[in-house]
Amino acid sequence: MRIDGTFSFNANPEKVWDVLLDPEALKACIPGCQSMTLTGENTYVITLTVGIAQFKGTYDGNVSIQDAQRPDHYEIHVDGKGRPGWVRGVGKIKLVDAGNSTTTVEVEGDATIGGPVFSIGSRFVPPAAKLLMGQFFNAMKKRVEGSAS
Amino acid sequence: MHPAPFAYKAAHSVEEAIQLLRSHEDSKILAGGHSLIPALKLRLTQPAMLIDISKISSLRGIRRENGKLIIGSATTHREIEKSHLVAEASPLLASLAPQIGDVQVRHRGTIGGSLAHADPAGDWPAAALAVDAELVIAGAHGTRTVHAADFFTGMLTTVIHPDEILTEIRVPGDGTPGIYLKHRNAASGYATVGVAVTASHDHGHIGTVTIAVTGATSVAFRASGAEHALNGHAVSAHLLDEAASHAADGLECLSDIHAPAAYRSQLVKVMVRRALGKLLHA
Numbered sequence: 001m002r003i004d005g006t007f008s009f010n011a012n013p014e015k016v017w018d019v020l021l022d023p024e025a026l027k028a029c030i031p032g033c034q035s036m037t038l039t040g041e042n043t044y045v046i047t048l049t050v051g052i053a054q055f056k057g058t059y060d061g062n063v064s065i066q067d068a069q070r071p072d073h074y075e076i077h078v079d080g081k082g083r084p085g086w087v088r089g090v091g092k093i094k095l096v097d098a099g100n101s102t103t104t105v106e107v108e109g110d111a112t113i114g115g116p117v118f119s120i121g122s123r124f125v126p127p128a129a130k131l132l133m134g135q136f137f138n139a140m141k142k143r144v145e146g147s148a149s
Numbered sequence: 150m151h152p153a154p155f156a157y158k159a160a161h162s163v164e165e166a167i168q169l170l171r172s173h174e175d176s177k178i179l180a181g182g183h184s185l186i187p188a189l190k191l192r193l194t195q196p197a198m199l200i201d202i203s204k205i206s207s208l209r210g211i212r213r214e215n216g217k218l219i220i221g222s223a224t225t226h227r228e229i230e231k232s233h234l235v236a237e238a239s240p241l242l243a244s245l246a247p248q249i250g251d252v253q254v255r256h257r258g259t260i261g262g263s264l265a266h267a268d269p270a271g272d273w274p275a276a277a278l279a280v281d282a283e284l285v286i287a288g289a290h291g292t293r294t295v296h297a298a299d300f301f302t303g304m305l306t307t308v309i310h311p312d313e314i315l316t317e318i319r320v321p322g323d324g325t326p327g328i329y330l331k332h333r334n335a336a337s338g339y340a341t342v343g344v345a346v347t348a349s350h351d352h353g354h355i356g357t358v359t360i361a362v363t364g365a366t367s368v369a370f371r372a373s374g375a376e377h378a379l380n381g382h383a384v385s386a387h388l389l390d391e392a393a394s395h396a397a398d399g400l401e402c403l404s405d406i407h408a409p410a411a412y413r414s415q416l417v418k419v420m421v422r423r424a425l426g427k428l429l430h431a
Contacts, residue, residue, distance in 0.1 A: 052304055052305050052306065053267075053304075054188075054196070055188065055194050055305065084191075116150075116191070117191050120191065121191075121193070122405050122406060123270070123403050123407075124269075124304065126403065126404065127269070127304045127367035128304065131304070
């Protein structure tokens with residue numbers, strides 16, 4: 001399953017980078033994040049309660065940031081498991097200087113999902129994933145642009 | 150799987166149901182149960198209490214009032230299917246109701262439940278959008294009326310608050326010609342794509358066309374681009390071909406094991422064209 005997106009920020013790439021990879025920012029902006037604990041360099045265990053409308057689930061997972069080239073690009077690796085099913089994915093995040101102290105963040109995500117419910121409800125997953133990704137980046141945007149430059 | 154344990158209470162009035170919603174956090178309205186109970190069985194949702202509104206007589210029934218049809222939210226699909234009033238006053242609804250699920254589902258499922266659940270493959274949202282239905286929602290502080298265009302805010306999401314109940318659906322009762330065409334999933338009967346179209350026309354001249362699509366995207370929508378291409382024009386096969394060919398422009402279609410996005414996009418165009426052809430005879 002592909003999850004792609006493009007998001008623009010009114011800040012330069014270095015600033016956007018620092019917020020996108022800040023553990024406090026991640027904990028605040030990842031939708032439904034209940035806890036996030038550093039377990040190694042750029043590696044976290046995370047618990048989320050997330051979903052659409054009344055259909056929420058709790059997931060435990062691991063997140064690691066890899067191939068980080070500040071302020072250009074990084075990869076985020078995720079694997080998580082919850083009652084509705086499991087997910088494994090990689091997001092390639094690219095930060096592009098768009099001039100005038102603005103940055104375009106390009107996301108290319110690839111995920112596999114499975115488990116009893118994700119397979120039956122597979123039609124709900126890509127729109128839900130897109131929605132959650134949008135929520136994450138909108139929260140990040142507020143955080144980046146909120147802290148005065 | 151079995152559902153997680155839950156408490157059950159049958160409400161005997163709308164006021165009682167709202168009271169129960171407000172006093173029991175994590176409670177959910179049960180009408181026909183044909184969307185909710187499968188979700189319970191998969192443990193996708195685990196409400197602590199189900200509030201059964203199927204015994205509230207004020208929520209059932211179809212009547213005419215000031216040129217509109219007023220349909221109680223707990224009216225079953227079968228009741229709508231069998232209604233002479235609907236057949237005469239709202240051809241689109243009469244076309245859609247018999248196509249839902251199967252007769253057993255239609256005997257239990259309700260129009261209000263279907264709209265409140267807002268399944269991206271549900272049938273009623275397309276009709277509600279195509280006829281500009283008004284949804285009446287009751288809460289602790291009274292009722293409010295929301296237009297269908299503002300009612301569906303995303304996949305499985307509507308403007309109904311957790312302590313509110315959809316009580317009525319109001320639709321025009323002027324007999325405007327309408328049709329619902331559905332490409333059915335062979336197993337579930339859900340709409341891979343469903344198209345609801347109404348058209349007023351006079352001797353080959355189109356008055357107003359409305360086109361609403363469900364099943365293709367995460368939330369049902371009106372194909373307003375195609376509508377604008379048709380309104381006020383003289384009917385011709387070429388006009389309908391052109392309009393339908395743009396009905397899927399800019400859509401982010403859903404993709405699953407039943408149909409990839411490109412197929413859904415194609416289905417939208419083909420089915421819009423067919424529905425227009427049946428209504429406008431071209």
